[in-house]
Amino acid sequence: MAEVVPVINPGSTSTKIAVWTRNEMLYEENIRHPQDELSRFDKVTEQYELRISQIRKAFDDFGVANHTVVAVAGRGAPLKPLEGGSYSINQAMLDDLNSCKYANHASNLGAIIASQLANEYGVKAYIVDPITIDNFIPEARISGVPEIVRKCRSHALNIKANAREVAKSICKTIETANFIVVHMGGGISVCALRRGMVIDVNDALLGMGPFSPDRAGAVPIGALVELCYSGKFTRKEMITKLSKQSGLIAYIGTSDLIEVEKMISDGDQKAKETFKAMAYQIAKEIGSMSASLKGKVDGIILTGGMANSRMLLDEIGQYIEHLGQIFERPGELEMKALAEGVFRVVDGKEAPKEYV
Numbered sequence: 063m064a065e066v067v068p069v070i071n072p073g074s075t076s077t078k079i080a081v082w083t084r085n086e087m088l089y090e091e092n093i094r095h096p097q098d099e100l101s102r103f104d105k106v107t108e109q110y111e112l113r114i115s116q117i118r119k120a121f122d123d124f125g126v127a128n129h130t131v132v133a134v135a136g137r138g139a140p141l142k143p144l145e146g147g148s149y150s151i152n153q154a155m156l157d158d159l160n161s162c163k164y165a166n167h168a169s170n171l172g173a174i175i176a177s178q179l180a181n182e183y184g185v186k187a188y189i190v191d192p193i194t195i196d197n198f199i200p201e202a203r204i205s206g207v208p209e210i211v212r213k214c215r216s217h218a219l220n221i222k223a224n225a226r227e228v229a230k231s232i233c234k235t236i237e238t239a240n241f242i243v244v245h246m247g248g249g250i251s252v253c254a255l256r257r258g259m260v261i262d263v264n265d266a267l268l269g270m271g272p273f274s275p276d277r278a279g280a281v282p283i284g285a286l287v288e289l290c291y292s293g294k295f296t297r298k299e300m301i302t303k304l305s306k307q308s309g310l311i312a313y314i315g316t317s318d319l320i321e322v323e324k325m326i327s328d329g330d331q332k333a334k335e336t337f338k339a340m341a342y343q344i345a346k347e348i349g350s351m352s353a354s355l356k357g358k359v360d361g362i363i364l365t366g367g368m369a370n371s372r373m374l375l376d377e378i379g380q381y382i383e384h385l386g387q388i389f390e391r392p393g394e395l396e397m398k399a400l401a402e403g404v405f406r407v408v409d410g411k412e413a414p415k416e417y418v
Contacts, residue, residue: 063128063129063130064083064088064129064130065083065084065129065130065131065132066081066082066083066088066126066129066130066131066132067081067082067131067132067133067134067135067400067401067404067405067408068080068081068121068126068131068134068135068179068183069081069082069134069135069136069397069400069401070117070134070135070136070137070171070172070175070176070179071136071137071169071172071396071397071400072106072113072137072168072169072170072171072172072175073168073169074168075094075095075096075097075100076092076093076094076095077092077093077095077113077116077117077171078090078091078092078093078396078397079091079092079093079117079120079121080397080401081121081124081126081129082397082398082401082402082405084405084409087397087398087401088124088129089124090397091120091124093113093116093117093120095109095112095113095116099112100112105162105166106162106166106167106168106170106171107159107160107162107170107171107174109168109171110171110174110175113171113175114175114178114179117175117179118179121179126183131183131185132185132405132408133180133185133186133187133188133404133407133408134176134177134179134180134183134185134186134187134188134404135176135187135188135189135190135400135401135403135404136151136172136173136174136175136176136177136187136188136189136400137169137172137173137189137192137219137396137400138169138172138173138189138190138191138192138193138218138219139159139164139165139167139169139170139171139172139173139189139192139193140164140165140167140169140170140192140193140194140215141155141158141159141164141192141193141194141417142158142164142194143194143195143196143214144192144194144195144196144415144417145195145196145197145415146191146195146197146218146222146258146259146260147190147191147195147403147412147414147415148188148189148190148191148403148404148406148407148412148414148415149188149189149190149192149414149415149416149417150186150187150188150414150415150416150417151173151176151177151180151186151187151188151189151417152416152417154417154418155173155189155417156173156174156177159171159173159174160174164194167193169193172189173187173189176188176189188403188404188407188414189400190219190399190400190403190404191218191219191222191223191399191403192218192219193215193216193217193218193219194213194214194215194218195214195216195218195260196214196260197214197259197260197261198212198214198260198261198262199261199262199354202214202261202262202354212265212269212270213265213269214260214263214265215263215265215266215267215269216245216251216253216260216263216265216266217245217247217249217251217266217366217394218253218260219395219396219399219400220245220365220366220394220395220396220399221243221245221251221253221255221260221363221365222236222255222258222399223395223396223398223399223402224243224363224365224389224391224395225239225241225243225255225258225363227391227395228241228361228363228389228391229241229360231389232360232361234360236255236257236258237257237258238257239257239360239361240254240255240256240257240355240358240359240360241255241359241360241361241362241363242254242255242348242351242352242355242359242361242362242363242385242386243255243362243363243365244344244347244348244362244363244364244365244366245266245365245366245394246274246344246364246365246366246367246368246369246374247274247366247367247368247394248274248275248276248277248317249266249267249274249277250264250266250271250272250274250277250279250344250347250366250368251263251264251266251271252264252271252272252344252347252348252350252351253351254351254354254355256355261354261355262351262354263351264279264280264347267305268301268304268305271343271347272340272343272344272346272347273308273309273310273339273340273343274309274310274340275309275310275311275317275318275319275368276305276306276307276308276309276310276311276312276317277304277305277306277308277309278303278304278305278308278309279308279309279343280343281304309340310322310336310337310340313332313336314330314332314333314336319368319370319371319374322337323337323371323373326373337373337374337377338377340374341374341377341378341381342377342381344378345378345381345382346381348362348378348381348382348385349381349382349385352385352386359385359386360386360387361386361387361388361389362382362385362386362387362388362389363389363391364378364388364389364390364391365391365392365393365394366392366393366394367392367393367394369390369391369392369393370392370393375390
């Protein structure tokens, strides 16, 4: 019987699950949750019973019981600022996630579901490199407005997983290399990673940086204030507009890059201009992170779903090729990274941290 780690990674309308050994993935599935079912719940944590029943059935159908479960991995959600690494899921963490203290985000369910399944399997549960790992240098926190502190929130799991692999390819380790890592998906994180630590990054949801397929990124402050007080939007509607209804979808009606590229090839000038503007903003943010690293950059890593777009990579590349070697790594390594992080703990290669 193989030793395995089941992995749970909840998203807004689906839950990715997998079963990994130390060397390979044995099983993977993306469980879809219809929006009409999820819309009944105000807090994501209220979706717990709906999601865990489907996850439990999927693992049972695969035959997890035919293997030796050594631990369970859950996606790390927004929590208080943390050091990078793997964390034991404890009651303090579960309390913060269940209350949605730091965010009402689907990933809150990652640790909650992992903890319950671990209890059923008689093992421990962990998260790895959660969204709010934070090694900001002091200068990066100061926004210019004392009431507003810049937050460190990023696609840390995929960022660090790719950095580990690229570092190995250039005969270094993540602890001895400096990278600018750009995760490009629904949100875009542009991260200055110095010796494995996130010393600066834009907040991909509502905290500066480039606009994305559906998020606003940085916008002129004065005009934003006027829009907020225009009477056209409630606070909730404004948050939704900036986090889900901006970017490409607001300008040209789609957030699908394949569709955008087709529009451009068909001669749509507005699609072309908007696409080029997004690439330009990504490139500018990469330049700013080069400054954060004082120009000491071992490589620029372009990853995430949008890195599958040759057109986007070429557009960004023309602005940043002078900054360092570019590593193109389309897609994401989240499931693998979760499993590998937990196996490092199980095998005694890394000590788990405690959430307090």
